[in-house]
Ligand code: ADP
């Protein structure tokens with residue numbers, strides 16, 4: 001099967017990273033596109049694992065060199081997907097999981113129309129705020145900025161191929177897995193389908209001739 005890009009977006013705190021992590025742990029047919037960002041690492045985040053942490057100058061240089069498939073500004077920082085990351089995962093025969101915000105998702109869909117996009121929706125606005133607070137990664141100003149962004153990002157949900165409500169985590173992960181399963185069965189992604197059905201058709205035709213001859 002031809003591997004494809006799976007874009008996961010949600011407002012900050014919606015649960016896309018958690019869902020992506022569970023899928024990546026459970027399945028060998030997926031690889032993560034490690035984004036580049038100019039924001040600093042959070043506690044526990046490692047360079048080259050969670051993100052490629054770049055200085056703004058290095059980000060600009062790589063952007064000018066055309067190294068990004070897409071890029072966007074978010075919360076006062078730059079984020080972007082490196083072509084080399086997408087190519088690395090595709091070259092290993094795995095689907096590319098991308099955890100990106102909505103402006104970047106638009107650019108990816110435009111550049112690579114075969115992309116599968118999923119919007120992860122929190123069960124309610126208040127649950128989103130609670131989860132984002134509960135994650136405790138932002139100070140009050142950062143939290144406020146993310147909530148302003150979140151209110152805007154929610155409105156982009158209708159642009160995506162699929163929407164998954166992240167109420168129960170296991171159910172949400174299962175729903176994205178079901179999407180992957182179905183997308184893998186698209187006729188356009190079934191390698192050698194045309195040759196296979198031609199060969200099969202010829203076999204069936206030959207069998208019919210045999211049957212006709214033996215009953216004559
Ligand atoms: P995002 O990557 O979209 O910003 P995260 O994956 O970091 O969001 O999730 C935000 C917070 O909500 C995290 O603390 C995470 O553990 C928690 N969370 C995610 N999904 C669920 C869920 N279904 N039920 C309860 N908590 C969740």
Ligand code: 5GP
Pocket residue numbers: 009010011012035036039070071072074079080081099100101102103104105
């Ligand atoms: P965070 O700072 O919480 O890790 O990420 C902030 C936002 O940036 C999230 O919505 C996340 O999905 C998004 N993001 C992460 N990597 C990329 C990327 O490579 N490109 C774009 N456009 N957004 C990204």
